[in-house]
Amino acid sequence: MAAPAPNPIVAPDNVHALLNRLHEQSLTQEAALPSTYLSNPDGFDDLMRDKFIALDQDKCQFVYQLARAIGARNIAEIGTSFGVSTIYLALAVGSNLDRFGGEGKVIATEKEHTKAERARQHWKEAGDDLVTRHIDLREGDLLETLKNNIPQLDLVLIDIWAPVALPALKLLEPKLRSGAVVIIDNSISSATRYKELLGHLRSPTNGYTNLTLPYSKGLELCVKI
Numbered sequence: 001m002a003a004p005a006p007n008p009i010v011a012p013d014n015v016h017a018l019l020n021r022l023h024e025q026s027l028t029q030e031a032a033l034p035s036t037y038l039s040n041p042d043g044f045d046d047l048m049r050d051k052f053i054a055l056d057q058d059k060c061q062f063v064y065q066l067a068r069a070i071g072a073r074n075i076a077e078i079g080t081s082f083g084v085s086t087i088y089l090a091l092a093v094g095s096n097l098d099r100f101g102g103e104g105k106v107i108a109t110e111k112e113h114t115k116a117e118r119a120r121q122h123w124k125e126a127g128d129d130l131v132t133r134h135i136d137l138r139e140g141d142l143l144e145t146l147k148n149n150i151p152q153l154d155l156v157l158i159d160i161w162a163p164v165a166l167p168a169l170k171l172l173e174p175k176l177r178s179g180a181v182v183i184i185d186n187s188i189s190s191a192t193r194y195k196e197l198l199g200h201l202r203s204p205t206n207g208y209t210n211l212t213l214p215y216s217k218g219l220e221l222c223v224k225i
């Protein structure tokens with residue numbers, strides 16, 4: 001008999017149940033979206049206002065495990081939506097702070113007020129002490145909200161509409177520590193939309209090593225050297 005897939009997330013049962021529920025809701029919503037939704041700018045923001053579009057659960061577990069492995073204390077999340085991936089990042093930062101000490105936060109970013117409110121509710125449900133206290137939510141356009149007060153970063157998760165991705169990374173680049181990890185979702189399925197971002201990361205002059213992980217639709221793992 002096959003062994004059950006190990007789940008690296010260290011959290012109480014109610015948090016696992018919450019995460020399972022949120023991923024299920026997100027997948028149900030996504031399955032009902034028209035297949036062309038990402039390439040149709042007409043009414044895009046209105047269509048997306050009540051949608052999770054959460055990072056897949058296996059990818060969330062990978063990013064959590066990676067954040068634990070590198071002892072990440074400061075993480076920027078480019079695209080927060082209803083705060084699903086943020087919960088994983090906050091759990092990892094909390095564990096790393098317990099283990100290694102010091103200070104740190106997940107800087108979360110969401111431009112839609114209604115989505116930011118839902119994210120706060122989910123974090124509260126996961127636990128203020130376990131999750132919310134490790135998150136600094138910057139509400140508004142991240143090209144403004146990320147201009148100031150960014151600590152040295154260990155990890156950046158880019159899970160956002162393509163036009164914002166490269167400008168966001170460029171804002172954060174001066175804060176990436178040597179060895180910092182940048183993760184980009186959908187690097188295979190959205191390779192065309194992310195052409196400029198991936199071109200920037202893969203250019204030999206920009207100081208990254210790059211690897212495309214074979215998760216569904218691709219997950220790019222880049223290291224700032």
Ligand SMILES: C[S@@+](CC[C@H](N)C(=O)[O-])C[C@H]1O[C@@H](n2cnc3c(N)ncnc32)[C@H](O)[C@@H]1O
Pocket residue numbers: 052053054055078079080081082083084085086109110111112115140141142143159160161164
């Ligand atoms: C793919 S979703 C993020 C999903 C999230 N990482 C998760 O796993 O739950 C991308 C989010 O980025 C937000 N967004 C798009 N452009 C933005 C901007 N310029 N500033 C801040 N947030 C933005 C969208 O409103 C959307 O909720």
